[in-house]
Amino acid sequence: MTPASSDKPRGPAFWSAFVIGWVVIGFGVLTVLQRAGATHPVMFAAWFLGLIFVHDLLLSPAASVAARWIGGRIPRWGVAVVLGGAIVSGTLVLISLPPFLGESAGNETLLPRNYVGGLAGALAVTWVVVLAVVLVRRRSRGSA
Amino acid sequence: MSDARRSLDDRIRRLAPPRVGPFRADAYRSRLHEVRAAAWLGIALGVAFSVCFVTGVISHLIQNPLPWFSWPARPAWLYRVTQGVHVATGIAAIPLLLAKLWVVAPLFWTWPPFRGVAHVAERLSLVPLVGGALFQLFTGIGSINGFRPWGFSFPAAHYAGAWIAIGGLVIHVGAKLHIAARALTRSSETGSHLPAGAPVAADPLDAAGAPAAADGPRPASPVGGLSRRGFLWTVTASAGAVTLATVGQTVQPLRRLAVLAPRDPAVGPQGVPVNKTARSARVAEAATDPAYRLAVEGRVGRRLSLSLDDLRSLPQREADLPISCVDGWSASGTWRGIAVLDLLRAAGADDAGSVEVVSLQAPGTAFRTSTLDRGYLLDPDTLLALELNGEPLALDHGFPIRLIAPNRPGVLQTKWLTRVVVS
Numbered sequence: 001m002t003p004a005s006s007d008k009p010r011g012p013a014f015w016s017a018f019v020i021g022w023v024v025i026g027f028g029v030l031t032v033l034q035r036a037g038a039t040h041p042v043m044f045a046a047w048f049l050g051l052i053f054v055h056d057l058l059l060s061p062a063a064s065v066a067a068r069w070i071g072g073r074i075p076r077w078g079v080a081v082v083l084g085g086a087i088v089s090g091t092l093v094l095i096s097l098p099p100f101l102g103e104s105a106g107n108e109t110l111l112p113r114n115y116v117g118g119l120a121g122a123l124a125v126t127w128v129v130v131l132a133v134v135l136v137r138r139r140s141r142g143s144a
Numbered sequence: 145m146s147d148a149r150r151s152l153d154d155r156i157r158r159l160a161p162p163r164v165g166p167f168r169a170d171a172y173r174s175r176l177h178e179v180r181a182a183a184w185l186g187i188a189l190g191v192a193f194s195v196c197f198v199t200g201v202i203s204h205l206i207q208n209p210l211p212w213f214s215w216p217a218r219p220a221w222l223y224r225v226t227q228g229v230h231v232a233t234g235i236a237a238i239p240l241l242l243a244k245l246w247v248v249a250p251l252f253w254t255w256p257p258f259r260g261v262a263h264v265a266e267r268l269s270l271v272p273l274v275g276g277a278l279f280q281l282f283t284g285i286g287s288i289n290g291f292r293p294w295g296f297s298f299p300a301a302h303y304a305g306a307w308i309a310i311g312g313l314v315i316h317v318g319a320k321l322h323i324a325a326r327a328l329t330r331s332s333e334t335g336s337h338l339p340a341g342a343p344v345a346a347d348p349l350d351a352a353g354a355p356a357a358a359d360g361p362r363p364a365s366p367v368g369g370l371s372r373r374g375f376l377w378t379v380t381a382s383a384g385a386v387t388l389a390t391v392g393q394t395v396q397p398l399r400r401l402a403v404l405a406p407r408d409p410a411v412g413p414q415g416v417p418v419n420k421t422a423r424s425a426r427v428a429e430a431a432t433d434p435a436y437r438l439a440v441e442g443r444v445g446r447r448l449s450l451s452l453d454d455l456r457s458l459p460q461r462e463a464d465l466p467i468s469c470v471d472g473w474s475a476s477g478t479w480r481g482i483a484v485l486d487l488l489r490a491a492g493a494d495d496a497g498s499v500e501v502v503s504l505q506a507p508g509t510a511f512r513t514s515t516l517d518r519g520y521l522l523d524p525d526t527l528l529a530l531e532l533n534g535e536p537l538a539l540d541h542g543f544p545i546r547l548i549a550p551n552r553p554g555v556l557q558t559k560w561l562t563r564v565v566v567s
Binding site for chain 1: 309374378
């Protein structure tokens with residue numbers, strides 16, 4: 001059996017999960033339609049599908065391109081650690097976007113922090129750790 | 145196979161467009177697009193989404209009770225934990241989901257796109273799964289930050305989206321469990337590349353000129369690039385970093401580390417944050433009117449109409465209780481006010497089955513009222529509070545009087561009370 005054929009979904013386990021899953025999905029879709037005044041089904045569907053396209057056609061390829069770009073500019077012994085640092089940094093930047101974009105609408109207890117400073121601090125800590133790991137690795141490699 | 149069928153297959157094959165761009169067999173060459181990484185991330189995500197689903201449905205049921213569902217008043221910290229876990233797990237799931245989708249990206253461009261009925265069924269079921277997962281995390285983190293660029297109601301859409309995502313997850317587990325189990329029980333260090341059989345070279349995440357491995361066996365730990373283990377540790381570190389940067393909005397000792405959290409549990413009037421301000425609720429005038437009265441009515445021995453001074457002259461009780469917001473932040477406070485039990489006694493309604501408290505907000509406003517069932521009424525710490533942390537309630541905390549009860553979402557701790565209706 002080739003890996004490709006054994007990896008295909010098959011058998012009663014898959015088909016039971018398929019039926020149960022679509023019943024549950026159906027309940028979700030029904031909820032969207034029943035509460036149309038609140039869920040605005042067209043808007044809901046646009047965001048639901050739009051996020052897939054934004055992710056698959058923009059975010060994911062951009063991550064690959066960025067990784068390739070970074071990887072081509074770093075000495076070989078440091079690539080893994082720097083890429084690791086870049087992944088952590090990218091995640092931190094991503095979750096700092098909602099506080100940057102959000103509105104407190106007159107509520108001074110919502111978004112009370114300095115998020116630019118907070119992100120800068122979090123990135124600084126990340127890269128200090130990256131630097132430390134690189135130095136420790138170099139030293140251990142040098143003494144080996 | 146008959147000659148006719150074979151020739152039809154040949155013709156269909158010739159009709160298929162050439163494999164270009166991401167459809168090329170060698171488009172994704174990183175070693176990290178492989179089944180073991182996908183399996184580990186899949187397990188982590190399966191757990192994270194299950195936790196979010198269960199805690200989310202609990203929160204939904206507390207706010208939209210069904211006859212068979214009853215939420216206890218004790219322990220007082222339970223909702224603080226379930227909703228804190230809901231939001232923290234959702235945030236931690238962001239790097240997990242992005243990593244997982246990146247690892248399996250080649251399968252999105254798999255060729256041929258469909259290989260039989262089960263394959264079609266499984267691929268179509270990825271739309272609710274992937275769309276639902278992205279939708280839930282995006283709307284969740286957006287909403288808690290006051291970033292709501294969509295045109296729908298967040299609670300309604302997030303609730304419906306949860307069922308769609310979890311249904312997709314059930315199908316995905318049914319389709320992939322045997323693959324994940326096989327990948328993780330295999331003793332070999334290397335997993336199968338995705339899609340199976342595709343050529344592998346050193347690229348994206350193990351870049352920088354590591355030796356091309358397409359023609360030979362791949363080393364277990366590639367020189368110069370991220371190994372699978374390194375990648376998974378990095379994703380774990382990312383999840384840890386975003387957790388540390390936000391979870392202090394509910395775990396007080398980590399408050400100072402929560403540099404990217406939408407709330408600081410110590411920032412607010414009287415040291416407690418506010419979900420809805422008096423101004424946005426449009427109650428400031430009525431709440432500060434000297435003619436203010438709290439009415440106690442419904443199935444009572446005698447109706448009461450109490451001024452602020454009347455309320456202050458009733459026996460007072462103090463309780464340390466958290467205010468736990470649906471947005472995942474929480475803060476503890478020392479509340480002082482009238483135990484609902486004592487108020488009911490004063491109104492000759494000791495045997496009340498339930499009590500509805502009504503806010504000064506305009507009729508039709510969401511969360512203008514909330515209902516206390518018998519379990520809450522019997523709890524001595526279910527208070528109509530006049531003070532927080534030693535001072536009269538700030539206007540934004542519900543002056544002149546608000547409900548505060550143990551183990552309850554903040555949106556049900558109704559503020560600016562005007563009526564107490566006994567049933």
